[in-house]
Amino acid sequence: MHPFNYYAPESIEEASKILEKYGEKAKCLAGGTDVLVQTRGEKFDLDAIVDVKKIPELTELKWTDSHLVFGAATPCYVLYEDPKVCEKFPGIIDSAFLIGGIQIQSRASLGGNLCNASPSADGICSLIVHEAICVIAGSSGLREIPVEEMCQGPGRNALENGEFLVSIKIPLKDNKFSASYERFIPRNEMDIAVAAVASSVEMQDGKVSSCRIALAAVGPTPIYAQAASELIIGKEPTEDNIKIVSEKAKEIASPIADMRGTIEHRKDLIEVLTRRTISKALERVGV
Ligand SMILES: Cc1cc2nc3c(=O)[nH]c(=O)nc-3n(C[C@H](O)[C@H](O)[C@H](O)COP(=O)(O)OP(=O)(O)OC[C@H]3O[C@@H](n4cnc5c(N)ncnc54)[C@H](O)[C@@H]3O)c2cc1C
Numbered sequence: 001m002h003p004f005n006y007y008a009p010e011s012i013e014e015a016s017k018i019l020e021k022y023g024e025k026a027k028c029l030a031g032g033t034d035v036l037v038q039t040r041g042e043k044f045d046l047d048a049i050v051d052v053k054k055i056p057e058l059t060e061l062k063w064t065d066s067h068l069v070f071g072a073a074t075p076c077y078v079l080y081e082d083p084k085v086c087e088k089f090p091g092i093i094d095s096a097f098l099i100g101g102i103q104i105q106s107r108a109s110l111g112g113n114l115c116n117a118s119p120s121a122d123g124i125c126s127l128i129v130h131e132a133i134c135v136i137a138g139s140s141g142l143r144e145i146p147v148e149e150m151c152q153g154p155g156r157n158a159l160e161n162g163e164f165l166v167s168i169k170i171p172l173k174d175n176k177f178s179a180s181y182e183r184f185i186p187r188n189e190m191d192i193a194v195a196a197v198a199s200s201v202e203m204q205d206g207k208v209s210s211c212r213i214a215l216a217a218v219g220p221t222p223i224y225a226q227a228a229s230e231l232i233i234g235k236e237p238t239e240d241n242i243k244i245v246s247e248k249a250k251e252i253a254s255p256i257a258d259m260r261g262t263i264e265h266r267k268d269l270i271e272v273l274t275r276r277t278i279s280k281a282l283e284r285v286g287v
Pocket residue numbers: 027028029030031032033034035036037052072073098099100101104107108109110111112113114115116120121122123159163164165166190191192
């Protein structure tokens with residue numbers, strides 16, 4: 001590993017200029033729990049590390065009339081120690097509380113989890129089912145994209161040269177919305193998901209008015225299983241209807257076989273976890 005420069009810009013504009021100057025030879029640093037390990041492992045050949053934590057927008061958490069907005073470098077513990085975030089978005093907390101142990105959660109951010117774009121990342125599916133929006137900065141200003149467009153392949157994200165993720169916006173819903181995330185791992189903690197599912201439901205007059213399901217570790221990116229989600233919209237959340245959705249999610253999953261699981265095992269897990277996470281989300285909205 002050759003020496004590289006360390007920058008800690010204090011504004012979005014300053015960070016953009018540095019990232020633009022170095023292009024592919026620069027990487028952002030949020031919690032560093034992925035990027036430092038990967039840099040030490042010589043995954044990249046870097047000339048600059050840009051620590052984004054000194055930029056106020058990157059670590060602030062605020063509520064607007066329509067959204068919860070948190071900076072891309074906000075550590076997981078800040079989310080789960082916030083009573084209002086826990087109350088409104090327990091599905092986000094499921095993820096924040098699962099990423100590594102306490103030490104990792106004190107540093108690791110959902111923004112870093114997302115930009116790292118691992119198919120088995122524990123934060124991304126929860127963001128997808130909450131209809132999260134990515135606020136991205138670049139030399140021409142800010143742009144927004146839905147979170148499900150962010151991951152483009154294992155370790156590849158939608159950021160252009162010189163761009164970085166500023167914040168994540170989660171739309172506020174009425175009280176009848178909730179979500180849940182569950183993963184299967186052989187050990188109880190500190191492991192990579194063999195398969196995982198996040199589900200969200202919104203209820204109106206006893207029927208499911210919206211539903212989102214996202215699958216992890218069963219494709220090259222986290223998968224928004226829209227065709228499965230749509231099967232329950234406008235219907236009552238009966239066991240039979242949940243079964244239909246879960247079977248469709250299993251069909252959509254396209255895992256590979258590796259040392260952590262076979263294709264059949266992963267697909268079966270998706271069916272079980274979809275059923276469980278929809279049921280948990282329903283329980284959280286009082287159904
Ligand atoms: C012991 C251990 C256990 C772990 N357990 C889990 C686990 O259970 N589940 C799980 O999902 N992950 C796990 N991880 C991986 C890692 O902790 C998570 O992916 C974490 O969320 C990464 O966040 P970070 O803030 O540390 O990101 P960083 O390491 O700072 O960054 C990750 C990547 O995103 C880029 N990046 C960061 N911020 C930005 C930004 N604002 N704009 C553009 N690019 C950016 C970086 O350049 C880098 O490529 C574990 C890691 C360790 C070391």
